Amino acid sequence: MTGGPVRVPELRSRSWYRWVTATFVAVLVMMAWVAVTQPENRVWVAVTLPLMGLWVTFLVRRSVTFDPGTGVVTRTVVGVSRELRLVPGTEVALVPNGAGALLLALRPPGARRRTYLLILSMTDYVEASQPPELLRGLADTLERFCGPATRAVVRQLREQADHVAGGGTARTSPLAALLTYGVLRAAKAGGAGGIVGHLD
Template sequence: MTSGEVQVRELRSRTWYRWIAATLVAVVVVAGWVAATQPENRVWVAVGLPLLGLWFTYLGWRSASFDPTTGVVATIRCRVRREIQLVPGTEVALVPNGAGGLLLALRPPDGRRRTYLLVLALSDYVEASQPPELLTALADTLVRFCGEPAEDVAKRLREQAAHVARGGTAATSPLAPMVTRGALGAAKAGGAGAVGGHLD
C-alpha cells in the first residue's frame, strides 16, 4: 500500500474471531474422529481438511484501499492486487450483499466486474460501520473523480459519517435500512463469514 492510500478495514468483532476459532476446532475434532473410526473415509478427510483451510484463508485474507489523490481503488485477495481507476461514468451504488453487509459497488465504464468496499456490517456476529473520517474521505473521492452521478451515494456516506461521529450506533445509522439478511443471514452458522463475502 502506498502512502497516499486509505485502508478500508474489515468490519469484524471478537465474536467473529471466536466463531472462526470454534468452527475450526469443531471441524478438526470431527475430522479426527472420522479418520479414527472410519478408515474408508480417511481419503476424504485428507482432501477435505486442506480445502477447508484454503477456504478460510481465502475468506479472511483480503484487504481494500482507495487513494484520494489519484482515484485508484485497490482490492487484494490472497496477495493478488486488483485496481480500478475512478473516472466520470463510473457506476457507483450502495448494494446489500444479502448477508448483513452493505457494500459500495464500483464499476468503471469499460469494466465488466464490480469492485466492492464494505461500508456497514449488521449481523449476529458484528454491528459496525466504517469510521466517519473514512466515509467522508470516500465520499469526497467519489465526487472528485466520478462527478455528479456519485453525489447521491456521497451524500448518504456523509450522513452515515455524521451519525457515527455523533456516537450513533451502526444498527440505528442512516444506511442500516438498506441492509438485508436473506437466506445467508438466516443461516447463523454461516453468518460470520457471509457478512464480508461477495466482495469480488
C-alpha cells in the same frame, strides 16, 4: 485524509474470530475422527483439509484500500491484488448483501465485475459502521474522480459520517434502512411475520 492508500476495515468482532476458530477446530476434530474410524474415507479427509485451510486463509487474508490521491481502489485476497481506477462513468451504488451488510459497489466502464467496499455491518457478530473520516474520504474521492453522477451516494456517505461523528449508533444510522436480510435471518427474527416484514 492523509496521502497514500487508505485501508477499509473489515468491521469484524472478536466473536467473529472466535466463530471462525471454533468452526475450524470442530471440523478438524471431525476429520480426525473420520480418519481413525473410517479408513476408507481418508482420501476425503486428505482432500478436505487443504480446502478448509484455504477457506480460513481467504476469510482472514483479504483487504481493500482506496487512494484519495489517485482514485485507485485495490482489492487483495491471499496476496493477489486487483486494481480499478475510478473515472467518470464508474457505476457507483450502495447495495445490501442480504446478510446484514451494506456494500459500496464500484464498476468502471468496461469492467466485467464489481468491486465491493464494506460500509455498514449489522449481524449477529457485529454492529458497526465505518468511521466518519473514512466515509468522508470515500465521498470526496468519488466526487473528485467519478463526477456528479455519484451525487446521491456521496450525500448518503456524508450523512452517515455526520451521524457516526455525532455519536449515533450503526443501528440508528441513515444507511441502516438500506439493509436486507435473507429468509433464514427473517425466520429467526420472528417466524412467518418476520419473513413478511423483511420481504416488503
